[in-house]
Each structure stands twice: as C-alpha cells, then as structure tokens.
Amino acid sequence: MREYLQRKEPFEIIAARHQTEDGLIPCQCLIIRCTADGYDLAFAENPDIEVFPVPESNVVADALVNRPDLWRQAAIRLTYRPSVWGSAPIFGVPFQRAVEIALKQGYTKSKYFLPNAHTGGGYESLLIHLRKVDDKRGELLQLEAWQYKPGSDFAYYLHAMSTNFQSLIVHLDGATIQYSGRDLDTLLLETKKVKGSHYQKFFRLDGELDVNDMHKLATAFLPGEQLYMEALDVAVMQNCA
Template identity: 35%
Template sequence: MEEDKDGLLPTNNVVARDGRFYYGSEEIFVDPQCGGVVDYLTPKPALWRGARLRFTKDHYRMKRAPIIGVPFSRAFEEAKSISSGLQKSMFEDPNWTNYQGKAVVATMLAHTSASRTAIEFQAWQFLDVSTETFYVHAIIEKASERVIHLDGATMIHSDEQHSEIRSFARKLKGEGYTKHFRIDGEFDVSAAKDVMDLYFPIQALTKEFLDAMQ
C-alpha cells in the first residue's frame, strides 16, 4: 500500500463497497482505533475525499472497558470562543473518583491558540489505567467558521508525564506517536465534533450504566 509519511492511506486509493474496503484487488481492513470515524466518513463523499486513514492487511478487533470522562467535542465547543492568545484547560468528570476501579477514567488537557485568521485546537486525553494517550488536532478558519484540518493519533505517556500534565497542564507529546486519521478541506464544525467523539467514545452515564457499575 502506498501510505504517506504517517502511515495513512489516501482515500482516493481505496474503494469502499458493501462495508468492505479494497486497495486495487486486495481487501484491506480499517484499523479498529478509527473504525467509528471511517463508518462516519464513508457515506459522506466530501469528507471521504479529503481523508487519509490507517488501514491494515489483517483483520483484527479491539475491545475496551467503559471509559468515563469529558467528550472531545465539549472542549472543542469552548475552543471556538477564543479570540486571541493561548488557553490551557483541564477536563474530567467531577465525580471521577466514584468510578475508579469500576471503569476507565479519562482526563483531558486542551490547548487552544488563536491568531488573526485561525483557531488551533489540540487535546490530549489520557487514561488512569494505561500509558496510552489519545490526541486530536483541529484548525478552524475564522473567516468561514469552518474546520480546514482535523487529525487523531495515539501516543505513550509515562506515569511521571501524566502527573506533570495533571499538575501543570503542560504540553507533552510523549512517545510512540501513531496517527490514525487525517481530514483536510473545509467542513462544518458539527462534523468535526462528531468525528472526535467517535474517535474516542466516552461512556454515556445513563441510569442503567450507573446501576450496572454498582
């Protein structure tokens, strides 16, 4: 497969047919980390054409425990209100201590910077029981109020780096950076929020879920 420098395959080299994907005559498989993102993009030609995605030659599945935290889209919504300068924010469920040991707890560090023409949003979401960290990056053009770039990746942070992020809201890229998707072009903010939440889904705290945790 002719992947780019990040290991992503441009969608103009991929044929999607009946829920399956082909590179030439070879069937390829979506990296499970971005499965929800691909399902969202496939029926939307404008978004699909501007995407680069991580595919594999082997089919495998990934199962995660329920994750409790704040959706990327909430931080992204706040980011749009920044007019200039840099803002650093931490996001976590206020009752996160109640869920430890029963579900995975996520904490997000968000950096938002604004220039005269654009707003840039970066967020790192890390887990209390894993060194894996999720990352999203978006750029919003001020004039059109539309997103012109969005990507998602994972990386590894040590326990010490996690503590530093919690204490100082300091930007740390970490190790083992792996990009899973990239979308370029011009598209609605609502679509960007949908993609971010599909990339790293947070468990909805329904009554049924909370009862089950008990």
C-alpha cells in the same frame, strides 16, 4: 449524543424566537412531560425538540416544575443536549468564550474530569489547548485535545484548525500518544503539552469541514464522548504558558 447534535439547529431556531435579552427561555414556551424517572421538557410549538436545563439551572428547574405559579413567571437557560452528570470543570467559561479569549489573547487551556469515576489512582480527564497560529492558510485557531482514562500509559489526541470553530474547520486528525508516568503528571496535573514516547496517527482530514462533522468524528474516535461533548461549555485557565 449524535442525535442531540442533529437537534441543535432546530433548537437554535426556536430558541432565537423566544429567548430574552439575557439568553433565557420563558418557561411558558415549554411543556412538561411526566415520566417514570421524573420529567422531560420540550418546546410547546414543537414537542419533538426536547430541551434540557444547563447544569447551573437544573436544580432551579426541578423546584419550578412543582410550582406552576412560579413556572409561569420564570425563564431559564436551556440547551439542546443533556449535561454529563458527574462531570466538572476546573474553572467555568463557555467554550465559545474560550475561543474568543484565544483569538484575542493568543492562548487558553482548559480541563474537564469525571469526579465520580476515580479508578486506577486518577480521574478520566480531557485537556484542551487553544492557540492562535500563523498558517499558510492565514491566521487560524489551533485546537489540541488529550483524553485520558486512568490505568493507561497513553492518551487519545485530537488536533484541529479553524478560524473560530463556529462553522468550518480546515484540518482534523486523531492519534494516540504514549507517556511515561512523569510525562502524564506533566500533561494532566501541570496541564502542559508533552511530546511523549510514541505517537501513532489514525486518521486525518484536510479541507473545509463543517464543525458538526468534526464533533461527530471526534466523538467516534475518542474512547468516551461524554467529556468531549461537555467541553462545548469547557472551563478555561487563562494566561498559562
């Protein structure tokens, strides 16, 4: 997944030149490369930049690829990284929209899970809270994330501070938190923050840090990077306390 982060900037540069007013990329700007498993897509002007339909566009893209006449007329929404097959949001709002809501309304929370990974009586889940806070550095947005794998009594916890999570962050730390069964239900089912019975921090950074470096460190720390990376397009439950 880290290699895809490195492709984000060149993807965005090329995409900006071609995207429509709806944020779509004309299929004529792409090349189709047949593989043993199906096909890959890349920008025609730079075949080194592989592109991927977002999950909502994927089935449509599959249909268009086999219809050159329709392909020439079409435009689809693309991204620079593959989606996590089998992952699902509770509600669907892109992550940056979630940030905008939190900045405007003060608070949002979101949850992703892997529906095809039901083990130990539950699903692998990622819960994210975004809250606007007054800090000595000014008004900031606080991100808290809990990643949980079934069969465990603890969750991996990530905490970060930024003005908007678009360019720089000013704080990042990671820890594990141990929970009772009841506390896990409160955290994962009610999506409410719970203190837990034992907290152990493993790293901390203070000072300006590029948001892409935050993603690299977060995915290195969390037990699985799939849900975190998918949460860039995270689902949001609004007006929750």
